[in-house]
Amino acid sequence: MPESSATMDRAGLDRLVDVLRGHGYRVIGPQVRDSAIVLDELDSGAQLPDGWGVETAPGRYRLHRREDPAVFAHSAGPGSWKQFLHPPRRKMLSVGPDLTEEPVEEASDRYAFLGVRGCDLASIAILQRVLGGGAQPDTGFAGRYKDLFVVAANCTEPGGVCFCASMGTGPGVTAGYDLALTERADGGEHRFLVEVGSEEGAEVLAELNARPAGEDEVSQARDAVFAAAGRMGRAMPDVDIPQLVRDSRESPHWQDVASRCLTCGNCTMVCPTCFCTTTEDVTDLTGEHAERWEKWSSCFELDFSYMHGGSVRRTGESRYRQWLSHKLGTWHDQFGSSGCVGCGRCIAWCPAEIDLTAEVASLAELHEEAGDADR
Secondary structure: OOOOEEEEEHHHHHHHHHHHHHOOOEEEEEEEEOOEEEEEEOOOHHHOOOOEEEEEEOOEEEEEEOOOOOOOOOOOOOOOOHHHHOOOEEEEEEEOOOOOEEOOOOOOOOEEEEEEOHHHHHHHHHHHHHHOOOOOOOHHHHHHHHOOEEEEEOOOOOOOOOOHHHHOOOOOOOOOOOEEEEEEOOOOOOEEEEEEOOHHHHHHHOOOOOEEOOHHHHHHHHHHHHHHHHHOOOOOOOOOHHHHHHHOOOOOHHHHHHOOOOOOOHHHHHOOOOOOEEEEEEEOOOOOOEEEEEEEOOOOOHHHHEEOOEEOOOOHHHHHHHHHHHHHHHHHHHHOOOOOOOOOHHHHOOOOOOOHHHHHHHHHHHHHHHHHHHO
16 A cells, blocks of 8 residues: 655645546535535535534534634534435335336446544444345445545544544544545645545545645644543543443443433434444335335334334333444444544434433442442
């Protein structure tokens, strides 16, 4: 793999969007819409969120104007890259009036993701293991992932609900990208250190007219990323979390969480790694045409665990425990890692202001107290 770095200015970022579009990619990146920074297709670099930042806290997300023109100085918004690789809704089957199956064509778009943070880069790798790996891979996901071009963005300004450093997924990116950017918007200069992660990335960089980066620029960029690790708004407790979850199956804390949780499923919808789906069959009014659709589902739904005779997890307590236990515990057994990447979306977009890191800390405290009482 090529190892090189270069520096480009803000115009170079616009040029990057144009070059990727010229290579036939649909470029997806951040932009301001509906009082949030969302991910959507870019027609040009002018749509990027120059000078916008966000304020995040449990149950809170607010845009604000920055004093500098930084493009990537904001933390995770309500959407994630998952929505493009694992769409919220897709047609699986179509049946005509003579009951013959009609072909369903999967979208063949080639995506280029611009501005992928370390936490989200880790989430894409997790989805690849979950949906793209195994004996029965999701062919739709595999097709969309196959030609993916990733422009990562090292994080230099984490948000109030970020805890990627304690999950080992950020703030810097380490692998899985074609190009990686580190933005610097200080001292009257606005520039981007560009690092190459693949042969394809090197080819794109060659078209950007970027100049070679100096050692001081590389050092300053890496110092900024290192400093960001110490400014996380949250941290997951430094304990054996899978073991803690196993030991806390009967903890009274689940009842405390259930008294606050609305079981709305917001946390699973904004989570970049939650992958559960359900299917529904629909027909037109004549009954001559039917379709089967796959759509996102959530373990917080009462019917999610429905079996003959009723749902297995009837209470909010059992459904929250299922979600957290899988995300932080049994995910390790199934897929070899945590299912949480520390992006903080579930905290910011929870209407009940439930903080995943605080709930795990409470479980750890109660478990320790129970251990002290037994000794």
